[in-house]
Amino acid sequence: MKKLQNVDLPLSSGFQKIYLGLGLVFGVLCIYVMVFKDTSLKDVSFVIFTSLGFLFFSRPGKIKLTNTELTLRSWTGTRTSYLLEDLTWVYPTDDGGAYVYFDDKRIDLGADEPGHKKLRAVFEKIARDKLPYFGYKTPDRNSLVRKQVLGCLECHSLFPKEEIRSWTEVPKSFWQGIKTDLFYPKCLCCGEPWVFANTLDGSPVTLEGIEKLDEILWKDKDGDRYLPFGII
Ligand SMILES: [Zn+2]
Numbered sequence: 001m002k003k004l005q006n007v008d009l010p011l012s013s014g015f016q017k018i019y020l021g022l023g024l025v026f027g028v029l030c031i032y033v034m035v036f037k038d039t040s041l042k043d044v045s046f047v048i049f050t051s052l053g054f055l056f057f058s059r060p061g062k063i064k065l066t067n068t069e070l071t072l073r074s075w076t077g078t079r080t081s082y083l084l085e086d087l088t089w090v091y092p093t094d095d096g097g098a099y100v101y102f103d104d105k106r107i108d109l110g111a112d113e114p115g116h117k118k119l120r121a122v123f124e125k126i127a128r129d130k131l132p133y134f135g136y137k138t139p140d141r142n143s144l145v146r147k148q149v150l151g152c153l154e155c156h157s158l159f160p161k162e163e164i165r166s167w168t169e170v171p172k173s174f175w176q177g178i179k180t181d182l183f184y185p186k187c188l189c190c191g192e193p194w195v196f197a198n199t200l201d202g203s204p205v206t207l208e209g210i211e212k213l214d215e216i217l218w219k220d221k222d223g224d225r226y227l228p229f230g231i232i
Contacts, residue, residue, distance in 0.1 A: 007122050013063040014114035023054030063113060065122060070100070072107065082107065088216040090127035090134065091230035098123055099229045106229065133213040135200030138232045141167060141183040144197060149204035152187035153194035153214050158205060161185075161197075168193050 030047045033039045041048075057075065064071045071081045082102040089101035097111040098120040109119050127134040139150070144161045151158045167183035185195040196205055196213065217225045 007125055009122070010064055010066040011118060011122060012061045012065075012115070013119070014060045016058040016060075016062075016114060019054045019058035023051050023058055026051035026054060060114070063109065063115075063119060065119060070102075070107065084126065084130070087126065087130060089228040089231075090123045090131065091228065092120055092124060093230075096120065101228050104226050104228075131212070132206060132209040133196075133216075135198045135203075136196040136205065136209060136213055137199040137230065138184055138193070138195060139197040139199055141185070143199060145202045148197055148202055150185060150195050150197045151205035151207070151210035152190060152192060153196060153210060153217070154192040155187060155190040156207065156210055156214070157187065157189040158207060158210070159188055163188055164195075166191065 026047055030044050030051060033044055033047075034041070062073050064073075067084075069081045069083050071079050073079050082105070086102045087100065088103055089099075091099045093099060093111075095111040097113070097116050098109045100107050100109060100123050109116050109123070113119070136151075144150075146161070148161045149158055150161060150164070164185045165188055166186040168186060170182045170184060184193060186193050187195050196210065198205055198209075217227065217231075219225050
């Protein structure tokens with residue numbers, strides 16, 4: 001993979017501040033009762049273990065991102081690594097975190113993870129750099145701008161919004177309880193509903209992007225596509 005511009009790597013997640021705080025509080029409590037309450041080490045052993053436990057879980061580096069891979073460390077210390085060259089999908093979530101996919105394996109960079117904002121920002125940069133279909137989504141008609149170019153996943157044809165003749169109507173009340181109908185485009189060449197637009201910045205869908213997207217949304221033996229979070 002080529003070197004990323006303006007990105008400082010490696011990047012690690014920081015201290016879990018809540019655990020760190022709890023660990024320190026229990027530690028101070030322990031010293032306090034030993035010094036002022038004349039308590040033996042044995043009597044406070046439970047508090048010591050609790051304190052050490054919190055400090056253990058608070059340690060930084062649970063998530064580490066280098067130029068080539070993302071490594072996750074479990075609470076037992078085992079490490080799992082994913083190569084950036086296997087990155088297939090990045091979806092920034094509404095809560096400030098992100099879902100990143102390596103092939104079909106989803107990693108949740110949750111908003112409770114220390115340093116999640118930086119990790120998300122770097123993954124967005126990587127996605128722009130590496131995934132030509134980053135930002136592609138099946139768009140609602142109202143989200144499209146004038147002359148926006150869309151692409152069909154089934155027949156790989158590209159066309160501007162104005163040429164679409166047929167739309168699938170989906171009542172919004174179906175999932176949000178609001179009675180505003182949504183319209184999703186159907187391909188003017190093959191009639192399939194797998195039509196995508198770049199919903200991030202409205203830039204035209206490219207043939208390269210739609211071909212790569214078709215590759216990663218592989219079908220299973222029943223012909224159903226594997227769908228990463230945020231694609232529809
Ligand atoms: Zn088509």
